Amino acid sequence: MNRRAWNTKAIDRADRLTRAREALGARLAGKVVATEAVVDLLQAVLAPGDRVCLEGNNQKQADFLAQALARLDPQRVNGLHMVQSVLALPEHLDVFETGIASRLDFSFSGPQGGRLAKLVSANRIEIGAIHTYLELFARYFVDLTPKVALIAAQAADAQGNLYTGPNTEDTPAIVEATAFSGGIVIAQVNEMVDGRSAALPRVDIPADWVDFVVPAPRAHFIEPLFTRDPAQISEIQVLMAMMAIKGIYAEYGVQRLNHGIGFDTAAIELLLPTYGESLGLRGKICRHWALNPHPALIPAIEAGWVESIHSFGSELGMEDYIRARPDVFFTGVDGSLRSNRAFCQAAGHYACDLFIGSTLQIDLDGNSSTATLGRIAGFGGAPNMGADARGRRHGSAAWLKAGREARTGRSGAAATPRGQKLVVQIVETFREHMEPVFVERLDAWTLQEQAGMELPPVMIYGDDVTHILTEEGIANLLLCRSDEEREQAIRAVAGYTAVGLARDRAMVENLRDRGIVRRPEDLGIDARLATRNLLAARSMHDLVRASGGLYAPPRRFRNW
Amino acid sequence: MSDITPGLEALDFSFAGRLPVGTFDPVLVGVVGSGNLEVLLEPAGGSECHVHVETSARGFGPIWEAVARDFHARHPLAGVRISISDMGATPAVVSLRLEQAVSELTS
Numbered sequence: 019m020n021r022r023a024w025n026t027k028a029i030d031r032a033d034r035l036t037r038a039r040e041a042l043g044a045r046l047a048g049k050v051v052a053t054e055a056v057v058d059l060l061q062a063v064l065a066p067g068d069r070v071c072l073e074g075n076n077q078k079q080a081d082f083l084a085q086a087l088a089r090l091d092p093q094r095v096n097g098l099h100m101v102q103s104v105l106a107l108p109e110h111l112d113v114f115e116t117g118i119a120s121r122l123d124f125s126f127s128g129p130q131g132g133r134l135a136k137l138v139s140a141n142r143i144e145i146g147a148i149h150t151y152l153e154l155f156a157r158y159f160v161d162l163t164p165k166v167a168l169i170a171a172q173a174a175d176a177q178g179n180l181y182t183g184p185n186t187e188d189t190p191a192i193v194e195a196t197a198f199s200g201g202i203v204i205a206q207v208n209e210m211v212d213g214r215s216a217a218l219p220r221v222d223i224p225a226d227w228v229d230f231v232v233p234a235p236r237a238h239f240i241e242p243l244f245t246r247d248p249a250q251i252s253e254i255q256v257l258m259a260m261m262a263i264k265g266i267y268a269e270y271g272v273q274r275l276n277h278g279i280g281f282d283t284a285a286i287e288l289l290l291p292t293y294g295e296s297l298g299l300r301g302k303i304c305r306h307w308a309l310n311p312h313p314a315l316i317p318a319i320e321a322g323w324v325e326s327i328h329s330f331g332s333e334l335g336m337e338d339y340i341r342a343r344p345d346v347f348f349t350g351v352d353g354s355l356r357s358n359r360a361f362c363q364a365a366g367h368y369a370c371d372l373f374i375g376s377t378l379q380i381d382l383d384g385n386s387s388t389a390t391l392g393r394i395a396g397f398g399g400a401p402n403m404g405a406d407a408r409g410r411r412h413g414s415a416a417w418l419k420a421g422r423e424a425r426t427g428r429s430g431a432a433a434t435p436r437g438q439k440l441v442v443q444i445v446e447t448f449r450e451h452m453e454p455v456f457v458e459r460l461d462a463w464t465l466q467e468q469a470g471m472e473l474p475p476v477m478i479y480g481d482d483v484t485h486i487l488t489e490e491g492i493a494n495l496l497l498c499r500s501d502e503e504r505e506q507a508i509r510a511v512a513g514y515t516a517v518g519l520a521r522d523r524a525m526v527e528n529l530r531d532r533g534i535v536r537r538p539e540d541l542g543i544d545a546r547l548a549t550r551n552l553l554a555a556r557s558m559h560d561l562v563r564a565s566g567g568l569y570a571p572p573r574r575f576r577n578w
Numbered sequence: 579m580s581d582i583t584p585g586l587e588a589l590d591f592s593f594a595g596r597l598p599v600g601t602f603d604p605v606l607v608g609v610v611g612s613g614n615l616e617v618l619l620e621p622a623g624g625s626e627c628h629v630h631v632e633t634s635a636r637g638f639g640p641i642w643e644a645v646a647r648d649f650h651a652r653h654p655l656a657g658v659r660i661s662i663s664d665m666g667a668t669p670a671v672v673s674l675r676l677e678q679a680v681s682e683l684t685s
Contacts, residue, residue, distance in 0.1 A: 252613075254670045448668045450613075452635060489670040514641045514669040546677050 027200030034202060035229065037062040049178040049225070050210065051232045056086040059230060061094055063202055064166060069099040070119075071164035071192050075359065076104055076128060076243050076398065077331040078185040080170035082206045082234035084109040087168065092117045099123070101162045103151055103188055103359075104398070105130040106241075114143045123162055124396060125149050131393035138394060138469060148396040148475070152363040155188070158195035167196035167203045170238040173218055174207040178225035181218040184332030184340065184355035185240060189223060191360040197227035204230040208237040219352030242334040242572045244310045246284040248555045249577075254489050257538065257548035258444055259285035262374065263294050265492045265541045266442060266485060267303045270416040274306040276366040276403050278375025282444045284314040286374070288553040291321035308366035308403075311336040311347065311355065313571065317554035317564045319346055329355060330362040330399065335575075339568035359399075366403045371416035372440040373403040374487075377477060378449065379460050382505045382517065384480030384495055386443050387462040394469055397477045404478040406439045413437060420484060423496040438496070441478060442485045447513035454515035455488075456508065480504075486511055490518070491537040498534060510535040589631040589639055591646045595656025598625070605682040608675045615664040615672060617679045622659035633664035645669050649676045655683075 023029075039046060041062035045055035060083075064070070072087065073080040088109040098119040105111060105127040113119040114137055123146040127134045137143045149157065158164060169192055172183035182189055196203050210233055211218055263286060266272070277283040290304060300323055307327045309315070313336060318324055328348050332340070332355050340347045340355045350356045366373065377386040389395060410417070417437030424438050445455045462474040486493045486508060493507040502525075510526040512518030529535040538545050555561045559578045562569050605619040622628060629646045660679075664672070 252671075253674065254668070257674075446668060446670060448670075452638065452666070452668070514644055519640075519644060545674055546681055548674075 031200045031202060034063050034065075038230070048176055049229060049231050050174075050176065051230050053233050053235055056083070056232050057089050059204065059232065060086055061090055063204070064090070064095045064098070066095060067097045067099065068165045069101060069162065071158070071167045071196065072100060072102045072110070073167070073169040073188055073192055074102055074104050074106055074110065075187050075331065076106065076126065077240055078170055078187055079106060079239040080168050080206055081107055081109075081239045082232070082236075083168040083170070083204065087118065088112040088116070090118050096120070101154065101158065101164060103154060104128060105134060111137060120144060121146060123147055123149065123154065123157070125151050125154050126396040126398040127394060131395035135392055135394045135469065145394070148394070150363075150397065150402045151188075151359055151399045152367065152402050155191040155360045158191065163199045163201070164192065164196045165201050167192050167201060169193060169203065169205045171205050171207050171223065173209045173211055174205060174228075174231040175211050175213045175218050175225075177213070178228040178231050179218055179221045180205055180207070180223040180228060180231075181220060182222040184337055184357060186222050186357045187331040187359045190358060193223050193227050202229045203227060204232065206232050206234040206238065208234060219354065220350040222356070240334055242575075244279050244312050244333045245335070245571065245575055246279075246281055246312070246314055247558050247575060248284065248288055248314065248553055248560065249557045251281050251285045251288070251550065251553060253548050253550055254446055255282050255285040256289065256550060256552055257489055257543070257545055258282055258446070258487055259289045260293055260543050260548055260552075261487055261492055261538060261541060262286050262442070262444060263289060263299070263303075264297060264543060265536055266372070266440065266487070268297060268299055270371070270419050270440060272303050272372045272416045272440065273414065274370045275304060275372040275374070276308045276370050277312070278373075278400070280376040282376050283374055284312070285553070287312060287314040287318055288555055290318040290323050291554045292552050294323070295321070308362050308370050310357075311340055313561050313569055314555070316561055316569060319343065320564055321554075328362050328365050329357040330359045331357045334572050335570045338570065339565045342568050363399050363402050366399070367405070368407050368410055370403075370439070371414050372442065374442040374444055375400060375404065376445055377443055378455065379457050379462075380443060380445065380455055380486065380508065381457055381460050381480070382508055383501075384483040384486065384504060384508060385460060385476050386478045386480075386483065387460045387474075387476050389460070389462045389465050389475040389477070391461050391465055391468070394465075397475070400477050404441045405482045406441070410437070410439075416440060420496055423494070424484075427499065438484065440484050441482050442487055443478065443483055444487045447488050447490065447511075447515050447518060454517065456512035456515045456517035458517065488513060491535055491540070494534050494536070497532065503529065503534065507534050585636075586632050586634055587636040587639075589633070589642050591629040591643055593627045593629075593647070593650040593654070595625055595627045595650075595658070596654040598656040599658055599683060602683060605679050607679045607682065610663045610665055612665055613667055613671065615662055615667040615675055617675045618661040619679050619683060620659045620661070621657060623657050625656045627655045627658050627660065629660045629662065631662045631664060633662070633666075635664065635666045641669060645672050649673065653680050655680070
């Protein structure tokens with residue numbers, strides 16, 4: 019009685035592949051499409067309203083395919099539903115202006131955040147939702163499965179096997195969701211190998227998951243997002259790094275962690291072999307990392323601090339260094355890095371005991387956000403890194419200690435023994451131009467009203483934040499036992515901001531007596547000793563030297 | 579105010595000191611650069627600590643007063659004139675320079 023057809027996806031897929039073969043003719047050889055035929059390929063394969071995943075992250079970009087997509091005829095291909103990690107290139111939004119696409123689900127919009135907000139208010143884009151990376155990948159396997167995926171790889175062979183090189187990033191998650199649901203996978207590649215005179219160094223994506231390969235006229239774009247010039251690290255950041263190492267890492271015995279991308283955390287990385295060593299902490303903290311290959315971590319790696327690093331993506335210039343340190347990094351049989359954003363996000367969420375990163379605003383509940391007025395940006399991976407993993411069940415000293423601090427003296431379900439992830443916000447009380455980080459009300463609330471969002475865009479929720487670290491000291495929110503204590507602990511480290519100046523001095527002294535607020539001097543740290551001389555590298559050139567000449571910074575960072 | 583560079587704001591604070599420091603060679607720390615400041619400590623006689631600020635960042639008088647007051651609570655110097663040339667340093671940097679200057683004085 020059931021006359022429903024159960025293979026409509028396969029039939030649809032076969033139709034599209036036939037259309038492509040007919041449209042391309044001699045410009046298609048096996049799976050390899052002539053570069054100049056890319057628009058015809060997309061026009062043949064895509065249908066109005068398709069859900070399309072365009073690969074692009076804060077690092078690698080399928081930029082050639084993005085440009086081709088923007089050149090399609092909106093009369094033939096329109097109303098696409100774009101699902102993609104990051105809106106980074108102008109073409110990512112051009113397709114909405116021309117009507118080629120109309121709906122968007124994404125994670126992060128970085129440089130396009132202002133333009134995105136304008137398009138939303140002009141009703142040119144319908145936003146489904148803003149996700150974390152892991153959350154968006156998860157939906158690729160549930161209700162946002164791509165019909166067509168447009169991805170980027172370093173090289174392909176004639177069969178269509180792909181080598182991604184160090185920047186594998188999102189590719190496996192995207193291709194898996196698309197290829198195993200009757201979708202079509204199209205890859206732009208920097209180079210073709212013939213399989214005779216040259217073979218792929220390794221296979222990152224097997225050929226039978228890939229339908230078309232298009233040689234791109236130039237190598238795909240990669241942003242060196244995680245390179246921080248040590249010359250720009252301030253002595254205040256050195257002071258805060260000393261407090262992080264002594265007051266949090268050593269205190270909890272943090273072995274497994276993830277760092278944000280800012281200068282504050284670069285300072286911590288550069289203080290491990292100097293200040294950390296002087297405290298006798300090597301081998302006791304910071305052994306395992308979920309982290310991109312930060313150049314600032316080179317001195318700590320060379321000094322024997324680091325046992326393993328798994329990475330979301332790679333970092334330009336670090337290729338030869340990584341290749342020479344295979345015990346530390348995850349590398350393929352070819353010797354180059356294998357990154358994987360989905361797995362590294364899972365690792366950061368479930369297998370790390372600490373996340374530390376910066377933000378733009380923190381309110382009196384400890385909610386933090388980088389959302390600013392007039393921009394719709396999203397938060398990428400930060401909310402997964404900076405959140406307690408409620409599903410975690412394995413113990414570690416740091417996780418159990420944090421859990422005890424949060425639960426001692428409580429009753430009922432809140433007293434059930436369990437651990438808690440350390441989530442640290444590290445900020446100077448004022449940003450540049452004397453903008454206070456501590457505020458009564460996050461801009462996120464106004465942005466919610468302006469953009470008609472269901473929720474205010476909070477990056478890290480206050481009930482996930484365990485510590486706030488500023489130049490004024492550390493507020494341990496795990497130990498607070500009331501909303502009032504939390505508020506005063508936050509005010510206590512808010513310095514000379516209006517929020518800080520309004521603190522109750524008697525209550526803050528009480529919190530200090532109980533170790534909830536700790537000043538540098540309470541930690542045995544003399545702020546006058548916080549100088550740049552403590553940095554294991556004080557310049558890009560120092561990092562190159564520390565790597566034994568293996569690190570090759572991008573040109574814009576070469577200032578010697 | 580005629581000796582003030584246009585665009586700069588001048589601020590003056592005086593506190594009654596309890597720690598006479600007597601005579602000493604002037605102490606100079608920091609540099610006048612973006613986000614930084616120069617702090618000069620000189621003997622001034624009397625029992626006050628006088629703080630003179632020239633800053634390129636206008637409109638932060640109450641914060642300067644709070645920073646100066648907290649510094650004086652930590653180090654109630656008497657007979658000292660503190661001259662600050664600021665180019666938009668944060669309170670954290672100001673406090674750090676003041677601590678560095680006073681440590682030169684007491685070492």
